[in-house]
Structure formats: C-alpha cells, structure tokens
Amino acid sequence: MKTYRIRKPKIVVIGGGTGLPVILKGLRNQSADITAIVTVADDGGSSGILRQSVNIAPPGDLRNVLVALSDMPKLYEDLFQYRFHESDDFLANHTIGNLIIAALSEMRDSTYEAIQLLSQIMHVDGHVYPASECSLTLHATYTDGTSVSGESHIAKNRKTIDRVHVTNTCDNQKPVPARKVITAIKNADMIVLGPGSLFTSILPNLMIQEIGEAVCQSEAEVVYICNIMTQKGETEHFSDAQHVKVLHKHLGQPFVDTVLVNTEPVPDGYMDPTIYDEYLVQVCHDFQGLRDEGCRVISADFLKLSNGGVFHDGEKVVDELFRLVFGTKY
Template sequence: MNTALNKQDHSEPKIVVIGGGTGLSVLLRGLKHYTKNITAIVTVADDGGSSGKLRRELGILPPGDFRNCIAALANDEDLMTQLFQYRFRDGSGLEGHSFGNLFITAMAEVTGSFEEALYESGRILQIQGAILPSTLEDIKLCAELDEGSQTRKVQGESAIPEAMLPIERVYLQPDEPQAFPPALQALLNADLIVAGPGSLYTSILPNLLVSEIAHAIRTSQAKKVYICNVATQPGETDNYTLEDHVQAIEAHTHFVDDIYKLNEGESLTGNQLPKGYLFDFVLANNNLDFPIPDSMSHLQAVLPPHANSQGYTVILADVVDNMYPWRHDFVKLANQLMGWYKTIRQ
C-alpha cells in the first residue's frame, strides 16, 4: 500500500503556490483534487485583526493566512472551514479571535515552534499538501505612497490599502530576511510554480521580496505562472491593467535580485535586468459576460490585453465566478490551470 501511494505521489506534478489571504486558499481548494504534491508558501507580513493581535501579544508569526490554507487543503473542507473560521463574538480575551488562529498558536506553544505547529496541524487534520512560511523572521511590510507633491511612507501590511493612495513601491523591514530553507527546496524541486491570485502588494510581493525566494523561482526549472486577479483591489491596484500587475512584480523582483547578487559577492553592471520575466506565463480571465454590479463600482474588471505581451505569454481562460464576478471560481481556475499544464508538459 505504501509503495502504491509513493508511486502515485511521484507521478503527480509537484506544485508550489505562493501568496496569502483568501486568493491563495481559493486556488488550493481546486488544486487538491489534482495532486497531493502541493506546497503553499505563505506570507508572514499580516499584521491586522486577530493575527496582528496574536503577533503583537505573543510574538508568534501571524497565523491567519495559514489557517485559510489548512481549511482549504483539509479532506472535510466544509466542516474544517466552519471550524477554523469560527470567530468568537464575545468573551474576555477571546472576542475577535478565530478558532483556527488560536489552534495554530496553541500548537506552536506545544511543539515549540511555528513551523512545527504547521507540520503537526497538517498531519493531524490530514491536509492534502504542505504549508510553509516564506521566512521565519518577524518582518514588517512598508510602502512608499504617492501623495502628489510628496511621498508618504507607511508601515504595516494592513495600513497600506487603508491609505487609499497609489503605491510607488513596497519593501520589507528588515530588508533582507532569510528564507525558510524548506520553501527554497520546494521551489527548486517544483514542476509548476504559481503566484496568486491575491492581493498584489500585500499577499504576493511580501514573499517575492525575500530575495532568496525570488532567486529560487528564477533558478527553478519549473513552469512559472502568475495568476492575475479578476478585478482591481481598492487601495492597491486601482485602475491597474494586466500589464501593470506584471510590471509591478518585475520592478520589485529586479531590486531584490540586485540585493541577492550583492549578498553573494557578485558585482552589478549598470542597470542590467535579469534574463527574462520572473513568471513566463500570466493566466488572465477573458470571460466578461458577468459584469461587476453597481454596488461594487469601486472595483474594475482587469481586462485581457489587446496586443501580444513582450517577454511573457498570456493564457486567456474563463476563470471568473459567475455569481461574484470580482473573484475567481476555484473549480474553473484549477481546471484551466491544470489543463494548460497538461498540454505544455506533453
């Protein structure tokens, strides 16, 4: 029985997904039906709500995005989601906290480390895959925002979209956190690396700003796909096109590539860009038959490009949720992604 299981695992593609928030869990819900060889690499920059409070009071890495991933990869997804997302409405010290956050926090206390807590939580709950932090360091996400005549600096992941100003760049403090080694190994061994969907500046880029993570993606022989959001996000990507999303990733990862080279003792020659884009492929929605309702007018559909892109290939597919057309449909998304991967792998 073990031999058959191992054979099955080896025959299934090794997929690494990168991100955070609800977008990552949407993708995981669909992917788990195609392979058990899933590794989620998750941001630790979250500082809002229950996660932020636990982080400040107990010094633990923020558990919220990991909680979402555990629920998404669980066998009994519906029940686990209800349980892990259950939020206490009252009670001294409990109000506002979700059960899943407290579960992971308690597991970290019992096992002695956050990474061991994730492993044991996954084992006990029999999730279909592995969940890893991009770094174990206590990082803070910061941003420089365009105020017109001047630049405003903002600290904290939750404060960035609240400012409702165009984002010039985001960066980490400390600026060179060490990547979690198992995350690097997963990237180097992957058959397919996927970033997104999810908040561009506050869920995806915090992982890519860890220079060793970006370097491992660039070095990996895997197929690399960025899943662009179906709609813009207020305070982050207002009025963004697909090209704007891609160029934001390129601008930020070019900078961290330079940091990596300097740390490795390499010299920088002028403003030389790395060869190729970080992600060779961009998956974008092309089904615009379900317009965003007037009640959500602060959102805009990210339209498919009118012309061929330079340096990367756009995969156009129907991946939108028909009822909530500002979100991805997890079944459609997984079907389209894995159908495309099967085609190019042959």
C-alpha cells in the same frame, strides 16, 4: 471527485489572502504534489493581535491554507474556522483555528513546527510552509516619496505604490526563508503566483531575497493568476500588464512565463459594496503589454459569482494549470 495520477506534478503556489485557498482546493482534487508558501506579513484583525500578544507569525492565511488542503470532516472544518462574535469581548473576531495555531506555536516555540504538526493532525494533502519562520513587516514607498510600514496601513492612504519591501518584525533585519521553502521551489514543475493582492499578498513572499532569486532561477513554468478586480489603494486603474510590470520591476528581471486572465464580464451592480468594499472595477486587459513583458497569455472565462462576491472558478483555473504543466513538463 478526486483524480489520481501515477506521476503527480510538483506545483508550488505562493501568496496569501482569500484567493490562494480556492486554487489549492482545486489542485488537491487533481492529485498534484502541492507546496503552499504563505505570506507572514499580515498585521490586521485577529492575526495582527495574536502576532503581537503571543509573538508568533500571523496565523490567518496559514489557517485558511491548512483547511483548503485538509480532508477533515465538515464539522471539524467549521469549528476550526469559527469566528467569535464582535460582542464576545476578549475573544471578539478571533477564530478557533488562529487560537490553536497560537497555542501550538507557543508550545513548540515555533509557528513553522506548529503548522507541520497541524498538517499531520488535519490530514493535509501537501506541504504548507510560512514564507519565513518569524513575522515580517511590510513597508511601502509611494511615488510621491512618502512611506508607511504595516500591511494593514498600506492601502488606506489611497496613494500609488512604487515599491514594497519586508523586514523581520522582531529585529528589523533582512528576512530569510523558512526551512524547505527554497528546496520546494527548486524542485517545482510549476510555480503559481496568486490569485491575491499584488502588493500585500504576493510580493511580501518574493521580497525575501532568496525566494525571489529562486523563483527567477527556476526552470519551472511560472504562472501569474491575475486578479479579476482592481483593489482600492493597491492596484487602482491597473491593467493586467501593469500587474506583471510591477512583479518584474521588484525582482529586477522578467520571470513570469504565463498569465491567466479572466475575460468574462462581471454583471453591472453585482458586487455587494457593504461586504467587498476594497474591490473597485474589473481589471482591464492589455494583451500587447503582457506580450511585451515576455508572457504567454491565456484568456478565458475564469469567473465565479457567489453571494455578492467575485471569485476565480478554482476548477477552471486548475484545469488550465494542468494543461500547462503536462504540456511543458510531460
């Protein structure tokens, strides 16, 4: 049931992937003034094919965020999220929603405008902005000095990542933020990073220079929701403190105020490796390391087990976020 408040806290959530919608749904139910800033560096699957063939920003993460913040009937949601079977030749693996975003982007000559129009059509409660108005290419440099370009290629090498950066896909130039993104960050009461892949969902947004600078300069509480599991080719053997160290290293200064970490153990053998093959083991805890990074640590049971997968419990996380935002701003 939705909670209604006289004064809605302005919460900006930055990221991508499957973790972001879980938090957004919880925030929507708590009547937050939500802005989602979504990565546009995805170049795999349906999004990768469409961004090349139609020359648009990748629609997949934007699609999932729109659905998370929409109050449209379940049947419409299921249709928007429907993915064609692999045997369907040309339409294989495309979702209806991705195709609709591609069509509107072409009609309006702008993915940004397409998302704003769909937000109205889908009765989205909040604001959804791509981090940049054109697709971005994510580049990674490994600790052995080698490098690779393309989000979908980075984890495949199973090397330790040193740094990532982004460029415009169309001209390889320095990217700029989409309209209203910086204003939303400046006006935020809280900025939430994640949950999501550290190098391929969160950092691509912060590596747009103006976005990273705005987050660092913000007076809002900056909260990092640490992943529950390590990820193959990205954060293998990482502790929660190492996640934060990577963020601080990339932006050149400490800026994360609070870290939410799950302390509930995942049952042995629970995860289905045929479905969730990129996740390895639980992230280990280094509470002293987090404090050394200048972070307040909130550790609790944020775990939700579902269909052989490990997820954050959106309601528990959002309850903690609201305790934080009302404790620091109200």
